[in-house]
Amino acid sequence: MADTLTGRRRSVLQETRCQTCSLSSLCLPLALEVEDMDQFDAIIRRRAPLKKGEALFRQGSPFTSVFAVRSGSLKQVTTEGSGEDQLTNFYLPSELVGLDGIDEEHYPGTVVALETTTVCEIPFDRLDHLSESLPELRGQLYRSMSKELRDDRRMMRLLSRKTADQRLASFFTSLSERFRRRGYSPYSFRLSMSRADIGNYLGLAVETVSRILGRFQSQGLVAVSGREVNILDLPALTRLAEEEGAH
Amino acid sequence: MADTLTGRRRSVLQETRCQTCSLSSLCLPLALEVEDMDQFDAIIRRRAPLKKGEALFRQGSPFTSVFAVRSGSLKQVTTEGSGEDQLTNFYLPSELVGLDGIDEEHYPGTVVALETTTVCEIPFDRLDHLSESLPELRGQLYRSMSKELRDDRRMMRLLSRKTADQRLASFFTSLSERFRRRGYSPYSFRLSMSRADIGNYLGLAVETVSRILGRFQSQGLVAVSGREVNILDLPALTRLAEEEGAH
DNA sequence: TTTCCTTCTTGATCGTGGTCATGGCGCCAT
């Protein structure tokens, strides 16, 4: 009995070890040597999987940790004053959640699981302290934040210069690319988010999302059935996504 | 003669010292002790002032440094493929330029002076190395990036949910607040950017910017004459800026 | 199953803001 428990505990720990994690080539410790990775492993905390709809943290709660997505997906939503919610990000496995909370010491948005999702919790004070002695880790942290800045700029361009069609096309090509990098099919995947989420994220009404999905389908660009997506003509989608403005 | 030169050189160095800089309470070394600030001082590099229209760096050139604005102002512009330019940011004194270049080791946009502008150059490798031994500096760097992430999210909300009026109102209240924090009048200032820049930044056509400025003027919210701005009713502007959607 | 409720689709109408076109104004160079 005791043995079983120990065994089980060990296997749980095993699961959370970066060295055995399939995402290690994409995730924060990517640049670390084996011995350094052990140190990093020692500070991360396991969390019980989140069920669909559960919040990882809520807007305004004190910032303590950043999180790396292990499996599943999440969305970040911010509510401001009188206004409606704004969905500012989707997070996929290996991505870091919560970096925008460092500044004001609380999280600027609520992050919610879109499906059953597991994350690694990384207490920020310990991460910061460890980054003192591990330059590679520090560099990777800087790079992660810098990449997020860059992605944000891309999003601003999308929101201020692209038509609805181009936005949807960008959304699909970007998802496709992110799946590809993670070793999944870039052509066939399941959307974990609703049409409303997509619309909110892209600055479009739900109805517009639906209509354009229909149009894409009739143009032979994608085959969509509910949340199941098959990309039929990735080059055409990419072209569409990279055009700009209306003309 | 040699004495004069030495004196001059010393005074130039003096100018660039963080301890005597009026921005030190807002800028990167804000959290440093006096002795640590000397170390930081030692790595920053003086640059000749940029004239209006001159580029600090160009899109695609190798990332080497971040820059702190000392005086003047700049804009960041990215060009993508076939598309038009997108103005992603304006920079005022004490703000850090170039953080989004860390990731891919080149600058993702061209940064251009909007008027005569001086900056402090901070070579990133030396900054990173120094951040190893100065936790306060490291923390401030994390916070700067985190703040920029947060500002980007605010901008996304503006671009995807606000009407043209609300965007202009946000633009003015935000500028007003930034001037106030820097010790300038929050009610009366000069725009260093053109209407076209404002429109590009806010995702609006120049004509729309002009029209709404006219409307604001006739509503008694602001008095605008060319690039000279007087804010007459800041509370009303703030209310307008914080409303959301059309309704 | 049946029910209930959420999510998605499709249609009709309308409004904000983009586009095009023109004219005025400020600013600099000569």
Next chain:
DNA sequence: ATGGCGCCATGACCACGATCAAGAAGGAAA
């Protein structure tokens, strides 16, 4: 002064996508 040229303002028109409205399809719980 006198062009010349960006920059800015204003008017007329139009299109993209939001909004309103209704119904279909999917999913969870009894």
